[in-house]
Amino acid sequence: MDDHTAGGGRADTAPDRALPVPDRLLSVATRLFAERGFERTSVQELVAAAGVTKGAMYHYFASKDDLLYAVYQRVLAMQTERLAGFAAAEGPIGERLHAAAADVVHTTVDNLDDTRIFFRSLHMLPEDKLAAVRKERRAYHERFRGMIEEGQRSGAFRTDVPADIAVTQFFGAVHHLSTWYRPDGELSGAAVGAYFADLFLAGLRPPETAG
Amino acid sequence: MDDHTAGGGRADTAPDRALPVPDRLLSVATRLFAERGFERTSVQELVAAAGVTKGAMYHYFASKDDLLYAVYQRVLAMQTERLAGFAAAEGPIGERLHAAAADVVHTTVDNLDDTRIFFRSLHMLPEDKLAAVRKERRAYHERFRGMIEEGQRSGAFRTDVPADIAVTQFFGAVHHLSTWYRPDGELSGAAVGAYFADLFLAGLRPPETAG
Amino acid sequence: MDDHTAGGGRADTAPDRALPVPDRLLSVATRLFAERGFERTSVQELVAAAGVTKGAMYHYFASKDDLLYAVYQRVLAMQTERLAGFAAAEGPIGERLHAAAADVVHTTVDNLDDTRIFFRSLHMLPEDKLAAVRKERRAYHERFRGMIEEGQRSGAFRTDVPADIAVTQFFGAVHHLSTWYRPDGELSGAAVGAYFADLFLAGLRPPETAG
Amino acid sequence: MDDHTAGGGRADTAPDRALPVPDRLLSVATRLFAERGFERTSVQELVAAAGVTKGAMYHYFASKDDLLYAVYQRVLAMQTERLAGFAAAEGPIGERLHAAAADVVHTTVDNLDDTRIFFRSLHMLPEDKLAAVRKERRAYHERFRGMIEEGQRSGAFRTDVPADIAVTQFFGAVHHLSTWYRPDGELSGAAVGAYFADLFLAGLRPPETAG
DNA sequence: TATGAATGAGTGTTCATTCAT
DNA sequence: AATGAATGAACACTCATTCAT
The missing domain is CATH 1.10.357.10 (Tetracycline Repressor, domain 2)
Structure with missing residues (x-):
């Protein structure tokens, strides 16, 4: 629904859809955490930007913290x-x-x-x-x-x-x-x-x- | 709910009760923001540690952001x-x-x-x-x-x-x-x-x- | 601080400063309640628009309800x-x-x-x-x-x-x-x-x- | 806090628990908004009367306004x-x-x-x-x-x-x-x-x- | 007659996480 | 491997009102 792609600019770097889900999440997380900060980035935004569902994320990462750690x-x-x-x-x-x-x-x-x-x-x-x-x-x-x-x-x-x-x-x-x-x-x-x-x-x- | 006894970290440095409210808030905010980070410090914790009510805080500062700015x-x-x-x-x-x-x-x-x-x-x-x-x-x-x-x-x-x-x-x-x-x-x-x-x-x- | 005079238009009808305080409040209240609705109009806005303090308002009217009633x-x-x-x-x-x-x-x-x-x-x-x-x-x-x-x-x-x-x-x-x-x-x-x-x-x- | 037993007004018409959550919310909202007015009905009361949690409500409706719109x-x-x-x-x-x-x-x-x-x-x-x-x-x-x-x-x-x-x-x-x-x-x-x-x-x- | 600091309960909303499927 | 409905605790903030002066 809310597509917060806007913000800090940067050429709408939609992550390669061919990339495996965990890598896609990692790359999107890096970009969003840097742009908006960790706590300003919601899991919802994250998975939306990565083109996966919440469930999928929690399948690969134990928590939002864990993603940061990765x-x-x-x-x-x-x-x-x-x-x-x-x-x-x-x-x-x-x-x-x-x-x-x-x-x-x-x-x-x-x-x-x-x-x-x-x-x-x-x-x-x-x-x-x-x-x-x-x-x-x-x-x-x-x-x-x-x-x-x-x-x-x-x-x-x-x-x-x-x-x-x-x-x-x-x-x-x-x-x-x-x-x-x-x-x-x-x-x-x-x-x-x-x-x-x-x-x-x-x-x-x-x-x-x-x- | 509004618990006026401070709670947490560092030699329980309750701020001087004689200090004016804004100064008290500023000094407590500095300590808590540094200890836990801005995002991890809730307004509730802040005012509790300063021994004032939320209302009092918002009387002097327009927002939590504003306190950080101060x-x-x-x-x-x-x-x-x-x-x-x-x-x-x-x-x-x-x-x-x-x-x-x-x-x-x-x-x-x-x-x-x-x-x-x-x-x-x-x-x-x-x-x-x-x-x-x-x-x-x-x-x-x-x-x-x-x-x-x-x-x-x-x-x-x-x-x-x-x-x-x-x-x-x-x-x-x-x-x-x-x-x-x-x-x-x-x-x-x-x-x-x-x-x-x-x-x-x-x-x-x-x-x-x-x- | 917040001077919400804007909004529904209408020629910035600042109430006559010569008018007695209660009348000024009544006339401002009529305008603001109509423009924004009763519950969307805060006492703070009201008294600011009337150019009086809260204390003054509560001196003449028992409550916000009372102002509506008047x-x-x-x-x-x-x-x-x-x-x-x-x-x-x-x-x-x-x-x-x-x-x-x-x-x-x-x-x-x-x-x-x-x-x-x-x-x-x-x-x-x-x-x-x-x-x-x-x-x-x-x-x-x-x-x-x-x-x-x-x-x-x-x-x-x-x-x-x-x-x-x-x-x-x-x-x-x-x-x-x-x-x-x-x-x-x-x-x-x-x-x-x-x-x-x-x-x-x-x-x-x-x-x-x-x- | 989240009290799931309804509370208030009219022959305690607890909405059919079998109804899907959105319908239940809609029907309860209609009743409460009419009874107490939109502004006087808190989201808390609403979800309590519908027997759902706030989270569930916000899962289906973007805001309280949105519920009114529905x-x-x-x-x-x-x-x-x-x-x-x-x-x-x-x-x-x-x-x-x-x-x-x-x-x-x-x-x-x-x-x-x-x-x-x-x-x-x-x-x-x-x-x-x-x-x-x-x-x-x-x-x-x-x-x-x-x-x-x-x-x-x-x-x-x-x-x-x-x-x-x-x-x-x-x-x-x-x-x-x-x-x-x-x-x-x-x-x-x-x-x-x-x-x-x-x-x-x-x-x-x-x-x-x-x- | 009037001030303005202070109150405190209440508001709508967010969000990481869980879990049955 | 993946869904998405549902949770529930927490959040920043508002506001009518009081009261010592």
């Missing part, structure tokens, strides 16, 4: 996989960290919806799922921190600032991207990635290089 | 005022920016509730109020950017990264504080502020100082 | 007085009834707001006030019926239809005026009055005149 | 159908109009609740639904007017009063029935119908028949 898992898996690549690569740590940093910005910008949901709706997850997401997130950050510590041990990075702080600062900036970055603006994701990585790496240079 | 205005006013101080101070731009950066971290950490609400619930504001908040926020960022540009003109800061990007990156990290900083942890607000400012300023050093 | 009383008094004039006049009963019938249509059309309220909101009155209004209304109808009976006795009107039925039928049509008559239409109140009176009187002619 | 549609359909019969019948126009007029009175008296709601609560409908009802109502009146014009053309009825006015006057009286007719009084619906039709038709006789 969205998170998809994002986390993707990010973790990419980072693993940079961590395991060859080359000077400075270059590898720069590449990893630029890449996380780039892929974040390519999946702004996911990020938007991530930081806006994380607190809507039930305690247990929240813990699971946080755990995986922490693992991701630790991998990143490991690279910084590697550079600190090798003398490439400053040691007067804890690696933790640097990681936190950097990801804070990354997460914040979804609140200001506009895909139709003049800055490409790669450009922002380069700038961010430059600033980040420059911040990590040992202070004595300035003397 | 919380925002209070934060924005405070932040804007502090920044103005640093911008107008004397001394080398590098030192003034370092001080301003450290201060914004420090005061953010001292008002984590506000920040948490800010970035979690901004999207729940109605369009018009959202625009007003964004406008004021932008003015704040521009003032900060002005300091960076001043340093770029004087040669103190690198010019190969836009001031905009630097501002955005820094505030991204600041906003993110509310998701990880714990007041009862080992890092003081001042310490985090110092680290953040160090990293930030180091990131802004002209690249040639490295050569 | 509106009724004003109308009833006016109608009763006019009818008395026609009943007591000289001349053939047919002519006097025709004049009275045309007049009630005319004055109804001149006070459409009152009529609209009368039939739309009568059921919102509390039992006791409702009874009072009905009683006065009945007295009015009986006076009208008296004129018909006078004509029946004198042989001017048919006797095969009860006078009651004729009165009821006629006033039904009169009350209904407020649902279709438009002051800016092509029919004047006097014209409608003449037509209605013609039909009414013709209906009352003794059937044998047709033979 | 009541209207049912009445309008019934009336329109009956009138069509008389308009299409054989015989002198005077007799057919008399029969139609008597019948509309009779069926109105048989469905007083519907009529009461019709004229008391029409103004509570939202603009768009109001327009739909008015449109159908107008069509009904025009059909009736068509019969009068037919008689005017054939010389059976007077032509010095517009057919429109006659229709309006007659239906005004019909609508008014719900405010005074009592089913337990001494007048049967058929009797009132006959009287009304007599008066109405007599009023339409050409004036020269009086000479």
Whole structure:
């Protein structure tokens, strides 16, 4: 009845009818949660936009929360996989960290919806799922921190600032991207990635290089 | 039904009964919105915790949204005022920016509730109020950017990264504080502020100082 | 705050500020009750439109119901007085009834707001006030019926239809005026009055005149 | 809270539990709206009297307004159908109009609740639904007017009063029935119908028949 | 005569979820 | 694998009225 397709714009991306029902739901949920927020999106709107019935949704997902959780898992898996690549690569740590940093910005910008949901709706997850997401997130950050510590041990990075702080600062900036970055603006994701990585790496240079 | 004994979370901080009703509501709202999120806080809980009736709340605030907006205005006013101080101070731009950066971290950490609400619930504001908040926020960022540009003109800061990007990156990290900083942890607000400012300023050093 | 003056049009008839407060309230109430209906008009809107405070209203009227009742009383008094004039006049009963019938249509059309309220909101009155209004209304109808009976006795009107039925039928049509008559239409109140009176009187002619 | 035992008014006519939910709601709504008025009937009372839950009601009707609208549609359909019969019948126009007029009175008296709601609560409908009802109502009146014009053309009825006015006057009286007719009084619906039709038709006789 | 803060019961409506089929 | 009628608790908000001043 109510066809709330309107709203934030975006080319009426009706999900591919050929896609399996769970994927269709996941993709529609990602879009709607990002556009309207998790709590402003009703299950009714969701299933209508996905072209399935409520019953079908509850067949695949235990709850609306569960759908949100599934969205998170998809994002986390993707990010973790990419980072693993940079961590395991060859080359000077400075270059590898720069590449990893630029890449996380780039892929974040390519999946702004996911990020938007991530930081806006994380607190809507039930305690247990929240813990699971946080755990995986922490693992991701630790991998990143490991690279910084590697550079600190090798003398490439400053040691007067804890690696933790640097990681936190950097990801804070990354997460914040979804609140200001506009895909139709003049800055490409790669450009922002380069700038961010430059600033980040420059911040990590040992202070004595300035003397 | 209207249960006037507060109920929930944090050292049962019943707001000072002597405080005027609007202030009481504002302070309770800040706490509850931060604890449970805006959407998860019902008007009923709110007024119960503040020890007033719904009618009283709607006498002073037009809606639940309006209460959220009032919380925002209070934060924005405070932040804007502090920044103005640093911008107008004397001394080398590098030192003034370092001080301003450290201060914004420090005061953010001292008002984590506000920040948490800010970035979690901004999207729940109605369009018009959202625009007003964004406008004021932008003015704040521009003032900060002005300091960076001043340093770029004087040669103190690198010019190969836009001031905009630097501002955005820094505030991204600041906003993110509310998701990880714990007041009862080992890092003081001042310490985090110092680290953040160090990293930030180091990131802004002209690249040639490295050569 | 909310200045609902808009709505049904009508030249923003702000009531004369020089008028005594009770009259101002009465006149504003008549307009708003007719425009939006009794229950859709809040006391807040009412006092705002009248330019007084709630306290002032409750000083003069015991309740919102009471205000409605006062509106009724004003109308009833006016109608009763006019009818008395026609009943007591000289001349053939047919002519006097025709004049009275045309007049009630005319004055109804001149006070459409009152009529609209009368039939739309009568059921919102509390039992006791409702009874009072009905009683006065009945007295009015009986006076009208008296004129018909006078004509029946004198042989001017048919006797095969009860006078009651004729009165009821006629006033039904009169009350209904407020649902279709438009002051800016092509029919004047006097014209409608003449037509209605013609039909009414013709209906009352003794059937044998047709033979 | 959700109290499934009905509560109030009239020989506790609990609606047939076997009836489908929408019909049950419609029938209960008709009764309650007529008894207490639309505004004075809360959705809570309504569903309690119908023995269903609020959720069930909102499953079938979009709003309380929508329920009122559904009541209207049912009445309008019934009336329109009956009138069509008389308009299409054989015989002198005077007799057919008399029969139609008597019948509309009779069926109105048989469905007083519907009529009461019709004229008391029409103004509570939202603009768009109001327009739909008015449109159908107008069509009904025009059909009736068509019969009068037919008689005017054939010389059976007077032509010095517009057919429109006659229709309006007659239906005004019909609508008014719900405010005074009592089913337990001494007048049967058929009797009132006959009287009304007599008066109405007599009023339409050409004036020269009086000479 | 008038104010306006405060009351508190009540309103229509929403919505995630269940379950017989 | 999927339907859709039904649930029931919760929600934001309204409003006539009171009362200390």
